[in-house]
Amino acid sequence: AQSVTQLGSHVSVSEGALVLLRCNYSSSVPPYLFWYVQYPNQGLQLLLKYTSAATLVKGINGFEAEFKKSETSFHLTKPSAHMSDAAEYFCAVSDTGGGNKLTFGTGTQLKVEL
Amino acid sequence: NAGVTQTPKFQVLKTGQSMTLQCAQDMNHEYMSWYRQDPGMGLRLIHYSVGAGITDQGEVPNGYNVSRSTTEDFPLRLLSAAPSQTSVYFCASRRDMGMNTEAFFGQGTRLTVV
Numbered sequence: 001a002q003s004v005t006q007l008g009s010h011v012s013v014s015e016g017a018l019v020l021l022r023c024n025y026s027s028s029v030p031p032y033l034f035w036y037v038q039y040p041n042q043g044l045q046l047l048l049k050y051t052s053a054a055t056l057v058k059g060i061n062g063f064e065a066e067f068k069k070s071e072t073s074f075h076l077t078k079p080s081a082h083m084s085d086a087a088e089y090f091c092a093v094s095d096t097g098g099g100n101k102l103t104f105g106t107g108t109q110l111k112v113e114l
Numbered sequence: 115n116a117g118v119t120q121t122p123k124f125q126v127l128k129t130g131q132s133m134t135l136q137c138a139q140d141m142n143h144e145y146m147s148w149y150r151q152d153p154g155m156g157l158r159l160i161h162y163s164v165g166a167g168i169t170d171q172g173e174v175p176n177g178y179n180v181s182r183s184t185t186e187d188f189p190l191r192l193l194s195a196a197p198s199q200t201s202v203y204f205c206a207s208r209r210d211m212g213m214n215t216e217a218f219f220g221q222g223t224r225l226t227v228v
Binding site: 009032034036041042043044045046049051090094101102103104105106107 | 155158159162172204206216217218219220222
């Protein structure tokens with residue numbers, strides 16, 4: 001079964017600084033990977049997804065992620081953090097082990113400071 | 115566009131009580147699922163359905179029942195609530211079972227069992 005690991009349960013950056021949220025996957029087959037964002041007291045919404053068409057994936061709100069097979073990583077980045085980016089971010093993988101279920105990482109809480 | 119609608123938003127139950135969390139989607143999606151979100155554990159899959167009349171267990175199914183009599187609705191039943199079921203519950207739908215098909219989430223139901 002596929003799985004994802006998110007390193008760092010809490011990340012704090014200054015407004016205007018680079019955002020880097022880490023996600024590593026474990027998969028014996030080419031993975032389908034997703035990043036979701038959850039704002040306080042809301043459901044999750046899709047930021048971007050990797051589907052093997054391109055290794056650099058651009059998403060909403062200025063976020064992008066790069067798929068690196070050699071590092072089994074799919075890290076999420078944004079060049080310049082904004083206060084409105086403060087949220088929890090989840091990496092997920094489509095699990096081929098029956099039903100193509102989405103399996104989520106444990107999440108990274110992003111704090112943006114002035 | 116309603117998307118995925120969950121009711122209620124908040125609920126307090128006493129140990130041993132039963133209740134049903136409602137989930138409805140208006141996107142004609144085949145695939146629906148229930149997750150629970152607990153601090154530090156990400157989202158864990160409870161049950162899922164690949165179409166009307168078809169359901170299957172996820173990672174943490176014990177204490178929960180589901181049924182899918184229509185494409186639109188996927189209720190989650192707690193048979194005899196326990197404090198360990200205190201959590202935030204999310205319903206999600208996907209257009210189909212494709213590996214690269216993203217999930218759309220409801221706003222969540224915050225359940226407290228006392």
